[in-house]
Amino acid sequence: MPKQNGIEGYSKEWTPIKQRFVKGFISTNMIMVVGAIKRYEREGWTNRINRHYYYFDMNAGSGYIDELSLDGSPIIAAKAAQSVLVPESVTPYMVFVEKEQEPYKQLRTRIHNSSFSFMPTIWHMDNRECITTLRKQNPIMTKSFGLAYFDPNGPTQLPVEELPIFANQWPKVDILINLPAASYNRVRTAPQCHSLPYIHQLIKAIGKDKVMVREPEGKYLWSMLGFTNGPALKWKKQKFHLLDSPYGQRILQKLTLTNREREGIQTTLFDFI
Numbered sequence: 267m268p269k270q271n272g273i274e275g276y277s278k279e280w281t282p283i284k285q286r287f288v289k290g291f292i293s294t295n296m297i298m299v300v301g302a303i304k305r306y307e308r309e310g311w312t313n314r315i316n317r318h319y320y321y322f323d324m325n326a327g328s329g330y331i332d333e334l335s336l337d338g339s340p341i342i343a344a345k346a347a348q349s350v351l352v353p354e355s356v357t358p359y360m361v362f363v364e365k366e367q368e369p370y371k372q373l374r375t376r377i378h379n380s381s382f383s384f385m386p387t388i389w390h391m392d393n394r395e396c397i398t399t400l401r402k403q404n405p406i407m408t409k410s411f412g413l414a415y416f417d418p419n420g421p422t423q424l425p426v427e428e429l430p431i432f433a434n435q436w437p438k439v440d441i442l443i444n445l446p447a448a449s450y451n452r453v454r455t456a457p458q459c460h461s462l463p464y465i466h467q468l469i470k471a472i473g474k475d476k477v478m479v480r481e482p483e484g485k486y487l488w489s490m491l492g493f494t495n496g497p498a499l500k501w502k503k504q505k506f507h508l509l510d511s512p513y514g515q516r517i518l519q520k521l522t523l524t525n526r527e528r529e530g531i532q533t534t535l536f537d538f539i
C-alpha cells in the first residue's frame with residue numbers, strides 16, 4: 267500500500283471504522299436537515315431556507331476501496347441522499363472533488379453507471395481551487411444546508427487556509443474532517459517543510475458555533491472533527507463528544523499537542539479557545 271506523508275492511504279484498522287462513522291454521520295446529518303427544513307416551514311420562515319442539501323466531498327477518491335471491499339465516501343453519501351433526501355423532496359446537490367486523474371476517472375464511470383435519481387457533479391481539481399472558485403461565484407450562501415467532508419491522505423493535503431473561508435461562506439453547511447492528529451503534529455513541528463496551525467487554532471479559525479471531536483484511534487491518532495452552527499451531534503456510542511465538555515477538552519489536548527509539548531504545558535485548553 268502506498269505511503270503518503272508517513273501514513274498509508276488506507277488503513278486496515280481505521281478505514282472500516284471511518285467508513286461506518288461517515289455513513290452514520292452523513293445519514294444523521296441529512297435526517298437533521300430534513301427536520302430543520304420542516305421546522306422552518308412550520309414557522310413560516312421559508313424565505314430563510316431552500317429545499318436543497320449540498321454535499322461536498324472534498325477528497326472524493328474513486329468511490330470504492332478495492333483493498334477492503336468498501337464503498338467510498340461519495341457513494342456512501344449518494345446512497346444516503348437517495349434514501350433520506352429524495353423521498354422528502356429535498357434536492358441533493360452533490361459535488362465530488364478529486365485532484366488525481368485515475369481516481370477521478372474511476373469515480374466518473376461509477377457515477378455514470380449508477381442509478382441515482384440525481385446526477386452528482388464531479389470536479390477534477392484541487393479542493394483549494396474549488397473553494398476559491400465557489401467563493402467567487404457566490405460569496406455567501408446563507409440559505410443552503412448540507413455537509414462538506416474533508417478526508418485527505420495526509421495533513422499536508424488539508425486546505426487549512428481555505429477551510430475558514432469555506433465555513434464562512436456556507437454558514438448552514440456543516441463540516442466533517444478526518445484527521446490523523448499524530449501525523450498532523452509531526453508536520454506542524456517541522457515548519458521548515460510545511461506551515462500548519464495547531465489543531466485548536468485551526469478549530470478556532472473555522473469558527474463554527476459547535477465542535478465535536480472523536481476519541482482518537484491507533485498510533486496515528488486518527489480522529490474526526492465535526493463543525494456546525496446548528497444542533498450538535500453528540501454520539502457517545504461512536505466516541506464523538508462535544509469539544510466544549512470536560513471529556514472533549516481531554517481529547518483535544520491529546521490531539522493538539524505532542525507528548526513533549528504536553529509535558530511542558532500547565533494551562534488547560536480552555537485558555538486557548
Ligand SMILES: C[S@@+](CC[C@H](N)C(=O)[O-])C[C@H]1O[C@@H](n2cnc3c(N)ncnc32)[C@H](O)[C@@H]1O
Pocket residue numbers: 275324325326327328329330331337338339340363364365366369391392393394417418419423
Ligand atoms: C483518503 S483518500 C479519500 C477517500 C474517500 N474519501 C473515501 O472515503 O473513499 C484521499 C483522496 O483525496 C485526493 N486529494 C488529495 N489532495 C486533494 C486536493 N487538494 N484536492 C482534491 N483531492 C485531493 C487524493 O487523490 C485521494 O484520492
